[in-house]
Amino acid sequence: MPAVALSSLTPGEGATIVAIHTDEPLHQRLLAMGFRTGKHIEVIRKARFSGPLQVRIGTTDILVRKNEAEQIKVRKV
Amino acid sequence: MKRIALLGMPNTGKSTLFNRMTGASARVGNWPGITVELLTGKILLGSDMVEVIDLPGIYDLHGFSEDEQVVRHFLHENVPDLALVVLNATQIERQLSLLLQLRQLNLNMVVLLNMADEARKFGITIDAGKMSEALGIPIFLLSAKYGSGYPEALQAATKALRYTTPGMAEQLRDQLEQDEYIESEMARVLQHSVQVPARMSDNLTTQLDRLMLHPWLGLPIFFGIMFLLFQAIFFFGQPLQTGVGMLFTWLHDAALVPLLSSLPDALQGLLLDGIYNGVATVATFVPIIVLFFLFMAIVEDTGYLSRAAFLMDALMAKMGLDGRSFVMLLMGFGCNVPALMGTRVMRSRTLRLLTMLVIPFSLCSARLQVFVFITAALFAPKSAALVLFSLYLLSFASAILTALLFKRFFPSNEPFVLELPPYRFPTLRQMVLRGWHEVHHFVHRATKFIVAGVVLVWLLTHMPPSAAPASADTWAGIVGGWLHPLFAPTGITPELTIALIFGFVAKEIVIGSLAVIYGLSGHALTNELAGQLDWVQAYSFMLFTLIYTPCLSAIATLRSESKNTGFTLVSILWSLSLAWLVSITFYQGARALGY
Ligand SMILES: Nc1nc2c(ncn2[C@@H]2O[C@H](COP(=O)(O)OP(=O)(O)O)[C@@H](O)[C@H]2O)c(=O)[nH]1
Numbered sequence A: 001m002p003a004v005a006l007s008s009l010t011p012g013e014g015a016t017i018v019a020i021h022t023d024e025p026l027h028q029r030l031l032a033m034g035f036r037t038g039k040h041i042e043v044i045r046k047a048r049f050s051g052p053l054q055v056r057i058g059t060t061d062i063l064v065r066k067n068e069a070e071q072i073k074v075r076k077v
Numbered sequence B: 001m002k003r004i005a006l007l008g009m010p011n012t013g014k015s016t017l018f019n020r021m022t023g024a025s026a027r028v029g030n031w032p033g034i035t036v037e038l039l040t041g042k043i044l045l046g047s048d049m050v051e052v053i054d055l056p057g058i059y060d061l062h063g064f065s066e067d068e069q070v071v072r073h074f075l076h077e078n079v080p081d082l083a084l085v086v087l088n089a090t091q092i093e094r095q096l097s098l099l100l101q102l103r104q105l106n107l108n109m110v111v112l113l114n115m116a117d118e119a120r121k122f123g124i125t126i127d128a129g130k131m132s133e134a135l136g137i138p139i140f141l142l143s144a145k146y147g148s149g150y151p152e153a154l155q156a157a158t159k160a161l162r163y164t165t166p167g168m169a170e171q172l173r174d175q176l177e178q179d180e181y182i183e184s185e186m187a188r189v190l191q192h193s194v195q196v197p198a199r200m201s202d203n204l205t206t207q208l209d210r211l212m213l214h215p216w217l218g219l220p221i222f223f224g225i226m227f228l229l230f231q232a233i234f235f236f237g238q239p240l241q242t243g244v245g246m247l248f249t250w251l252h253d254a255a256l257v258p259l260l261s262s263l264p265d266a267l268q269g270l271l272l273d274g275i276y277n278g279v280a281t282v283a284t285f286v287p288i289i290v291l292f293f294l295f296m297a298i299v300e301d302t303g304y305l306s307r308a309a310f311l312m313d314a315l316m317a318k319m320g321l322d323g324r325s326f327v328m329l330l331m332g333f334g335c336n337v338p339a340l341m342g343t344r345v346m347r348s349r350t351l352r353l354l355t356m357l358v359i360p361f362s363l364c365s366a367r368l369q370v371f372v373f374i375t376a377a378l379f380a381p382k383s384a385a386l387v388l389f390s391l392y393l394l395s396f397a398s399a400i401l402t403a404l405l406f407k408r409f410f411p412s413n414e415p416f417v418l419e420l421p422p423y424r425f426p427t428l429r430q431m432v433l434r435g436w437h438e439v440h441h442f443v444h445r446a447t448k449f450i451v452a453g454v455v456l457v458w459l460l461t462h463m464p465p466s467a468a469p470a471s472a473d474t475w476a477g478i479v480g481g482w483l484h485p486l487f488a489p490t491g492i493t494p495e496l497t498i499a500l501i502f503g504f505v506a507k508e509i510v511i512g513s514l515a516v517i518y519g520l521s522g523h524a525l526t527n528e529l530a531g532q533l534d535w536v537q538a539y540s541f542m543l544f545t546l547i548y549t550p551c552l553s554a555i556a557t558l559r560s561e562s563k564n565t566g567f568t569l570v571s572i573l574w575s576l577s578l579a580w581l582v583s584i585t586f587y588q589g590a591r592a593l594g595y
Helices: A024-032 B014-025 B066-077 B089-103 B116-121 B128-135 B150-161 B179-193 B203-212 B218-260 B265-301 B304-317 B323-331 B336-345 B349-361 B365-378 B381-409 B428-462 B475-490 B494-503 B507-518 B522-532 B535-547 B552-562 B565-592
Strands: A014-020 A040-046 A053-057 A060-064 A072-076 B002-008 B027-029 B038-045 B048-054 B082-088 B109-114 B139-141 B417-419
Touching: A024 B089, A024 B417, A060 B304, B002 B014, B002 B066, B002 B089, B002 B150, B014 B038, B014 B048, B014 B082, B014 B109, B014 B428, B038 B150, B082 B089, B082 B150, B089 B109, B089 B116, B089 B179, B109 B116, B109 B128, B109 B150, B128 B139, B128 B179, B139 B150, B203 B218, B203 B304, B218 B265, B218 B304, B218 B323, B265 B304, B265 B323, B265 B336, B265 B428, B265 B552, B304 B323, B304 B417, B323 B336, B323 B349, B336 B349, B336 B428, B336 B552, B349 B381, B349 B552, B349 B565, B365 B381, B365 B507, B365 B522, B365 B535, B381 B535, B381 B565, B428 B475, B428 B494, B428 B552, B475 B494, B475 B565, B494 B507, B494 B535, B507 B522, B535 B565, B552 B565
Parallel strands: B002 B048, B002 B082, B082 B109, B109 B139
Antiparallel strands: A014 A040, A014 A072, A040 A053, A053 A060, A060 B417, B027 B038, B038 B048
């Protein structure tokens, strides 16, 4: 399975994080939110009009903007 | 005095714990090494008074955000005798990383795993004893909101305070950045002490979100909730505000006037119409601030504010704002002052400033009173609704224009990654404390400024003593005369210019000031206005009133919340310029079209 952008998943789909290509401040924030390579991530829903994604990692639900989700690479499971 | 600092990620319940520890006695204070104010409170612990400090929430000890810098500097300059580290027990898996970073600072620490009630509900089991052993730090389960585990936590803190702080190891940065170390440590600690069910089972949140964040229904529900909130604040706030106003008038008439009647007229005027009115102005804001934050506590604590961000983000991001800004903007239609204070939930300073620049354009209830009066005087009943509606639209348009124009000066420096917490409901105690803290803050910060402003406007409109109040011979009249060349092309008459100077204090007094200026009231005033002005002039005056500075209290709040006089001046100047531009464009345009 090739790696795809987190933003390309549809609601309900799960995947494994393979790489995070964001700038440093965002990267650090994502780490603290539990985004680490190898972790399981699930897209819960997407807002209308290309709005943010609601994703779930472990027990935390998080909002990320679409353009930022494009910089997170995942592999579907 | 020994110091206890509360540390932890945002939304872990630090403030809730802080409030439980210090009650209503907390105060804001300044600290060496940092520019922001922190809440502190003094409490008796064991037999000693200790000072408790609520630090801003941080995700990462080495993060780039403002809050993270503040905490770093604070810890560096003011090493606490004890750090109470608050973690969200339901998210222990990821929050442990912060604890491991903090542990390397060699601080004297006690760890509190908060929200134990939720962890239990979600089926997460934590063996605090085992975890404590694995980490070599005292660890306790706690529910700061409901109080279980609190006595034990306090006892542990008391005990830990007896030992002196080992101090902080320097040059830790390199070591700290070893992510791998932290990751393997996390795995080791969690392995034996924590069990998380494979799937989270918060059915209530899942089901509520299915409705609240529904692709089609989400936005209508959001606007419905906002409308209800707004109505509720209006419904309860208006009578309360009127009540406080009446109380102050009664005190004025029954006690102060007779008491001061022997003083010279000018001094009486200064004391009663200047200083006393200033204090009364501050007081009328008290009920509205309390109400606003009672409701705000609900919106925030239930987690709905983050949901609003989800729903509105696509639109607001284009304006450099986020969904929370939008909620504050909407609440500003009730009253700008608490809405400005409410922006404190936004942790990015630039985002907050941009939001504060936009909020004063919200057509608040005080301005509505002016518009209703003028519309009734100059427009046919069937066009009145249309006039008011157009003013609401223009209020939004000014806000959007301002955001679009200024967003490049306020680029957000904080990554937008918001947590979506499960739905919770605040306890009454939490709501009341919130209202109390905000009122205290407002009264403490804004009173001097507002009283000074009211006195200044009183002087302008009543000096020199030989001039009739608010007439063309007063200083205000003279200033109005100077300004006339500027206002003539907007159709605003010299009398109305003086009313605008009054309106700088509060829009509530604009109609009253017109009564003083014309020496008429009620129907007579309505008729006089209808005779003096045509609808184009009246609309131009309303446009100016809508867009220029809302009131002195809003300025005082802008200043105390931004802690930046330059920013406050920019806000005032921009709104004045925009008001002038819009009025002149409208007036000249309408005249050119033959109206
Ligand atoms: N269920 C539950 N909720 C809590 C507890 N402590 C705090 N909360 C809620 O968690 C949210 C965040 O709390 P707050 O004190 O504002 O967190 P802070 O950002 O760390 O200061 C609020 O809605 C609180 O009511 C707790 O022990 N149990």
